Amino acid sequence: MFVYLLKILLLLTLQNTDSMRTEMVNTQLINRGIKCELTLKAMSQVERHQFVPYNLQSFAYDDRPLPIGFNQTISQPYIVAYMTEQLQLKKDDKVLEIGTGSGYQAAVLAEIVKNVYTIEIVKPLGLQADSVLKMLDYENIHCKIGDGYHGWLKHAPYDAIIITASPEEVPKALFEQLAEGGRMIVPVELTHQQYLMLYTKKNNKIRSKKLLAVRFVPFTRSKK
């Protein structure tokens, strides 16, 4: 209890969220093997507390996912950093995210790359994320409400694609919208356990690599 009160006090004095982020980066990311400098810098810059419900802001830098309403969650900081690192992003990249949720992962990506396109199926979440991202001046993030199953053809191909909800199979359209040399990371449901799968496209062929066991909310489909 005392620790929580202390955290609330720290959050009230805004400049101290910097030190909370530094601690998060050191203990949760660097200590667990995240090395990519661009990822670490982005994670220390994005104000995670802006992306969680007001009553949970004091837990924003904790080592865990948090509920964001509508049965959805903002991922644990380590998982956000891990997925970002695996995408091997470069500054001119164009990235597609399926599952905007709170908008936090999109903001982390947008600190690194030129443009981020993100799709959210739950309208109020997508609208909320869009307004937070606008308030924080992320002009290089483009939000859309809809079913990400079909990707976002208009801006394809993408250098990297990230899905932050778990499908049983990766939608075919997303492989098609991945650029030559592109990387895609997806928490795929394989026989009762989800694994992060990394796909790379070379000479128009897809290679896959199984990474961590994870737990994400399900990938849903809009009703026709």
Ligand code: SAH
């Ligand atoms: N990246 C988010 C995590 C959100 S949780 C963050 O940083 O906060 C996953 C999100 O995927 C949920 O908001 C869920 O509504 C959304 N989602 C699930 N299926 C989807 C689909 N078919 N298209 C778009 N979004 C989807």
